[in-house]
Amino acid sequence: MKLKKYFLYLIIYSIGGFILEKIINIIAYKEYVDNSILIGPYQPLYGSGVVMAIIVYDLFISKRIKNKVVLNIALVVTAIITTAIAEAATGYGFEYLYGEILWDYSEFFPCNLYYVCWIPTSLFGIVGYLVIKYIHPIVENLINVFPKYMVYILFVIFGVDIIITFFFIL
Numbered sequence: 001m002k003l004k005k006y007f008l009y010l011i012i013y014s015i016g017g018f019i020l021e022k023i024i025n026i027i028a029y030k031e032y033v034d035n036s037i038l039i040g041p042y043q044p045l046y047g048s049g050v051v052m053a054i055i056v057y058d059l060f061i062s063k064r065i066k067n068k069v070v071l072n073i074a075l076v077v078t079a080i081i082t083t084a085i086a087e088a089a090t091g092y093g094f095e096y097l098y099g100e101i102l103w104d105y106s107e108f109f110p111c112n113l114y115y116v117c118w119i120p121t122s123l124f125g126i127v128g129y130l131v132i133k134y135i136h137p138i139v140e141n142l143i144n145v146f147p148k149y150m151v152y153i154l155f156v157i158f159g160v161d162i163i164i165t166f167f168f169i170l
Helices: 002-029 044-062 066-096 118-144 148-169
Strands: none
Touching: 002 044, 002 118, 002 148, 044 066, 044 118, 066 118
């Protein structure tokens, strides 16, 4: 049950990340830029950062911290850290495997690393916090009524997309 739940979170927040990425690209480049890696309308980088923050929050933070202010601060910090981990793992992993730089924050911000930069990483982490705080409770309720067979269909679609992308396109 937990794997189903976290997989659906990954898909939902990856679709949200895809939409966010398109909005950011339109604002930054003044045009639609398709910088997706996978075929489908999802950006797993965003989904994985949010899912990691949810897991840390569910397993550790919410069980140990009772003060609401401290709880929110801990969630913001967690979301920023998991965003940085997701960015670093995705960016450096892809560069290692395929020899390509996916993005470079130094084009817009002063920073020493291509993939993790204090300003955008923190902004994405804050967006992750807002998603977890305000959107995630709604998503949790939707997940509970999501048909099991649809999870399998999404899993197959996502898996086939990854296989096609990484073994035949890249």
